[in-house]
Amino acid sequence: TQLLEQSPQFLSIQEGENLTVYCNSSSVFSSLQWYRQEPGEGPVLLVTVVTGGEVKKLKRLTFQFGDARKDSSLHITAAQPGDTGLYLCAGGSGNTGKLIFGQGTTLQVKP
Amino acid sequence: DTGVSQDPRHKITKRGQNVTFRCDPISEHNRLYWYRQTLGQGPEFLTYFQNEAQLEKSRLLSDRFSAERPKGSFSTLEIQRTEQGDSAMYLCASSPKGLPGYNAPLYEQYFGPGTRLTVT
Numbered sequence: 001t002q003l004l005e006q007s008p009q010f011l012s013i014q015e016g017e018n019l020t021v022y023c024n025s026s027s028v029f030s031s032l033q034w035y036r037q038e039p040g041e042g043p044v045l046l047v048t049v050v051t052g053g054e055v056k057k058l059k060r061l062t063f064q065f066g067d068a069r070k071d072s073s074l075h076i077t078a079a080q081p082g083d084t085g086l087y088l089c090a091g092g093s094g095n096t097g098k099l100i101f102g103q104g105t106t107l108q109v110k111p
Numbered sequence: 112d113t114g115v116s117q118d119p120r121h122k123i124t125k126r127g128q129n130v131t132f133r134c135d136p137i138s139e140h141n142r143l144y145w146y147r148q149t150l151g152q153g154p155e156f157l158t159y160f161q162n163e164a165q166l167e168k169s170r171l172l173s174d175r176f177s178a179e180r181p182k183g184s185f186s187t188l189e190i191q192r193t194e195q196g197d198s199a200m201y202l203c204a205s206s207p208k209g210l211p212g213y214n215a216p217l218y219e220q221y222f223g224p225g226t227r228l229t230v231t
Contacts, residue, residue: 004153030218031218033218033219033220035222040224040225040227041224041225042115042117042202042204042222042223042224042225043154043202043222044222045219045220045221045222048218048219088153088154090153090154090218092218096159096166096167097142097144097159097206097218097220098144098156098159098167099144099146099154099156099218099220100156101146101153101154101155102153103151103152103153104151104152104153
């Protein structure tokens with residue numbers, strides 16, 4: 001059974017601080033997605049990484065896929081209150097399209 | 112608006128009643144997925160369609176659950192004889208088809224706003 005473990009589960013920081021969220025598995029994934037979800041809404045796709053060692057940047061967010069394609073990280077620089085939300089990693093393999101989600105990291109950025 | 116839409120956004124029902132949810136995917140996407148999310152957890156896969164064909168069902172999907180996608184466009188998810196344990200957010204997502212030797216587009220799934228089901 002493929003599982004994705006996210007850490008930390010909860011993070012409360014002050015505006016301007018940096019943070020990193022980790023997503024780990026013992027399984028290899030062909031691609032890994034990061035989503036952000038606000039209360040009462042569906043997840044919004046932030047990025048897809050597919051190549052081992054790949055790094056993608058989206059403004060203040062940096063996403064990295066591990067060399068072995070078993071883990072990923074999300075780093076946010078100078079966090080802002082608007083970054084508050086639930087961050088989810090999700091992995092896919094094979095050709096079904098079925099995504100396996102981590103349990104999420106709840107981020108609160110205080111002004 | 113060309114995103115994924117779901118209806119209704121909220122549903123409150125009494126135990127034992129039947130409920131049906133609708134999902135309209137992004138028009139050019141041929142794959143459609145249903146997930147269920149409970150509080151404090153990530154979404155869990157329920158089932159998916161490629162065009163009108165239902166290709167996989169999770170073991171989470173008991174006999175009381177049925178999903179359809181007639182004509183490969185919108186999809187419905189029906190829950191019969193609802194139980195309190197069915198209370199959750201039901202999410203629909205769609206994705207474009209993969210390319211030969213390159214499946215990444217299958218996993219770039221775009222989610223709707225969800226239907227929040229409360230069974231009392």
